Amino acid sequence: MKLLMAVEVVARRQVTPRVVQLTLRPAKRAAFPAFRGGAHTILVLPDGKRRLYSLTSDPDRPELWQVAVLREAAGQGGSAWLHEAAAIGTRLLASHPQQGFALAPEAARHILLAGGIGITPFLSMLPELRRAGADYEVHFCARSEAEAPFLPELRAALGDRLRVWIAQRLDLARLLACPAPGTHAYCCGPARMVQGFAEATAHWPAGTTHVEHFAGIPRAEAQQGEAFEVEIASSGAILPVPADRSLLEVLRAAGHGVDAACEYGACGSCVVQVEGGEPLHRDVCLSPAARRRSMTACVSRGRGRLRLAL
Template sequence: MKLLMGVEVAARRQVTPAVVALTLRPTKRPAFPPFRGGAHAILVLPDGRRRLYSLVSDPARPESWEVAVLREPAGQGGSAWLHDAAPVGTRLLASHPQQGFGLAEGAARHLLVAGGIGITPFLSMLPELLRAGANFELHFCARSAESTPFLPELRAALGPRLREWIGRRLDLPALLASPAPGTHAYCCGPARMLEAFESATAHWPEGTAHREHFAGLPRAEASQGEAFEVEIASSGAILPVPADRSLLEVLREAGHAVDAACEYGACGSCVVGVERGEPLHRDVCLSPAARRQSLTACVSRGRGRLRLAL
């Protein structure tokens, strides 16, 4: 992964029993690179594991970042390590900010829908919305007030623009039934909520319903699928991609410097242009428009032969 920065845990606060917020400071530069609300970064743990976290701090304060880590008992140990073994002073590596999700420019109204820890990408959007005096509301769904991260801060900052659905169901089809002109809707939460949001916004104008996923394919599955081949546009070389290897691996082995961060289809850093052919998209980060002309090399594949803009 290129463009990694050294970071240090500068502070920690327990937001709920299962969520810890870590303040990170850069170790070799006075401030982090700029980002807009909704961006994420990838943390590289000392054993090489990579985890993607939304930046929850205000983009206007680049001297530090804050990320919120949910302890995932069924995970692979990355979140538990950050909870239990990363005290203040711990040094890590982090990617530059990546902007897969963010506020639509020029929208007349923003309708935000968050479920549980899915609140995190919205936390850096909210200061931007408040500063701009934007027309917005945030619907926040969670099981109980005690397990809901950042609830007191949100209540204080948003007042009636925060609609709480704590322990009760939000009727997404009803909320999203009639898209008003200029309204953009955004959702981040568990897979079931994202699916419900997708079907409830199926009739919305293209590009006005935005979703943020946190997890792509498990790594073992990410490099498996049907065999296919790619043609490199600049050289005409044909490279076979066997069923048990990823396109990313094959391209790198052939000497192409393709960047990659998450390697499970969630960050978009490995995107490669497609000039011809039928990609089989397996990522969870590209928009429909991006998918028409590119694919993620880490998890996506192709049918037959693809011609790549490399």
């Protein structure tokens, strides 16, 4: 986990029936550390739960951060607590910004594709695009207007740069069929949309497509798979990982303090270094290069025995 800061909730706004926006200020410093549009922070709740949220505020306003929290019906209570108990004056811990998703500075044109709460990482990119006088368009998909967070503000700010797809399918293959030179495309949305984006841009030049995942594999699935073993390099201990438990659970039960935030393979905060063996990667965040020497403990598994640098 990157450095943590004390933050205080100074405002809250119900954006849709299931999305609340929290405005945070630093509790012990004058300003937040700098970030670029698309960054996220990890909030640490009073019971220790860690939840990852995109920063939705303008990066040029370091005196405040904003996040938008979707209440997850099938979640583990983190988003429900933020909806019900995070009042004005509530103090939390927040990580320094983490930048897995950002605008490509070399792009001549940007196509932003959001589904539902997947609009959030783009909200901090839009001020950057406006200030840069960039050429861009935004496609926003949602099941209904009531479930499309920030839609009135987006309509007012973006005008005809915004295309809204309510309860109708955005034809990604058609929209993304012919990549113009210098165009970059970005997607954040549900797994089905991200998959459709990957298929529709498979022929795009390398490095011109960008994805932010806010959902990896479901928690129940994450804890299942083939049984395997890990060897702890520092002690030589062998730990069995049964088919119905995650590596993260097994390591923590054995006293290894491994960080974790999303617990669905999207944030990279639970990464452990691998010295030997064959990991079975199930995350959506590590690059091919990173996968050669590390794995996410929350969702990835192994074949036979792995040796971990712990």
